[in-house]
Amino acid sequence: MLFILLAKSGQWRYFPKGHPNKSGLILWSVIVRHYSAMIRVMVQLQIRQCSNLQGFTKDTPQPAYGYIEKDPQTGEPTGYLAETAQQAVFSKIPMYPDEVWERAMKRAMDNLTAWGVTAYIDASANEPQFRVYQKMEREGNLNFHISGSIP
Amino acid sequence: MNDWAKDRCADPEPLLTLADEYRSSLFDPIGRKWWGDGTPLSKTSLIVDEYVEGGHGTMSVNETDFNRMIEEAKKGCLVRVHAMGDGTVRSILDVIEKVRTLDPNNISQCQQIAHCAFLRDEDIPRFRRLNVVADFFTSYILP
Numbered sequence: 001m002l003f004i005l006l007a008k009s010g011q012w013r014y015f016p017k018g019h020p021n022k023s024g025l026i027l028w029s030v031i032v033r034h035y036s037a038m039i040r041v042m043v044q045l046q047i048r049q050c051s052n053l054q055g056f057t058k059d060t061p062q063p064a065y066g067y068i069e070k071d072p073q074t075g076e077p078t079g080y081l082a083e084t085a086q087q088a089v090f091s092k093i094p095m096y097p098d099e100v101w102e103r104a105m106k107r108a109m110d111n112l113t114a115w116g117v118t119a120y121i122d123a124s125a126n127e128p129q130f131r132v133y134q135k136m137e138r139e140g141n142l143n144f145h146i147s148g149s150i151p
Numbered sequence: 152m153n154d155w156a157k158d159r160c161a162d163p164e165p166l167l168t169l170a171d172e173y174r175s176s177l178f179d180p181i182g183r184k185w186w187g188d189g190t191p192l193s194k195t196s197l198i199v200d201e202y203v204e205g206g207h208g209t210m211s212v213n214e215t216d217f218n219r220m221i222e223e224a225k226k227g228c229l230v231r232v233h234a235m236g237d238g239t240v241r242s243i244l245d246v247i248e249k250v251r252t253l254d255p256n257n258i259s260q261c262q263q264i265a266h267c268a269f270l271r272d273e274d275i276p277r278f279r280r281l282n283v284v285a286d287f288f289t290s291y292i293l294p
């Protein structure tokens with residue numbers, strides 16, 4: 001079981017050093033994902049025992065455009081992964097099924113409709129979203145103009 | 152594509168080829184999402200002045216990516232870039248300036264830079280001149 005928690009900036013202060021690390025998390029299967037810079041960017045991420053899970057060790061070099069925080073005393077990874085360093089974790093997490101995407105997208109769309117929004121930019125659309133948009137349009141349930149972007 | 156985009160899209164190229172298949176009157180996948188940098192929080196955003204702790208940070212795109220942005224823009228693709236640092240924003244504006252210079256008629260294609268958490272005063276007029284939307288997103292700053 002994998003839990004992914006979102007934490008806004010102010011909530012990080014409840015963790016030691018201002019952000020969580022593996023010693024501050026109880027369950028090995030918890031990821032805390034920073035809410036900043038859009039959740040789509042997933043800027044910072046912690047996973048307990050990530051070194052065991054993903055092969056990170058004190059000898060793992062820093063990735064290009066990313067950062068693996070290491071304990072200054074022991075040199076061991078703390079579990080704090082920024083930017084591209086997250087990829088080793090996220091590449092192991094399977095994509096949600098289309099039904100989940102559809103449910104989430106419809107919930108977001110309901111909010112947009114309530115706010116009077118009729119068109120939006122999907123700044124980073126993935127393949128399941130493509131399929132959901134198409135399905136909703138075929139069923140006559142897509143009530144927006146959407147300009148999509150492909151990552 | 153930046154590596155960390157892969158959490159959402161294992162391989163973007165098939166998506167690009169699928170774009171026409173999925174394009175409809177309501178859904179138009181016309182944009183390309185770029186992660187121009189990370190965030191100032193982890194000093195992975197390029198800042199013109201130094202960070203308090205030193206250093207200017209970094210971008211996550213390079214000259215090859217810039218050329219690809221230009222090529223895709225020439226084909227009508229909209230360039231949509233995540234850029235937090237003022238140095239990154241400036242570099243992306245430079246790229247879009249090149250796009251406009253190469254094809255002045257391209258000015259009608261509205262490009263977009265998302266977040267713009269830091270901006271240099273001298274770069275602000277360039278958004279209007281180059282027809283670039285500054286897509287501010289400030290809620291991450293708020294507690």
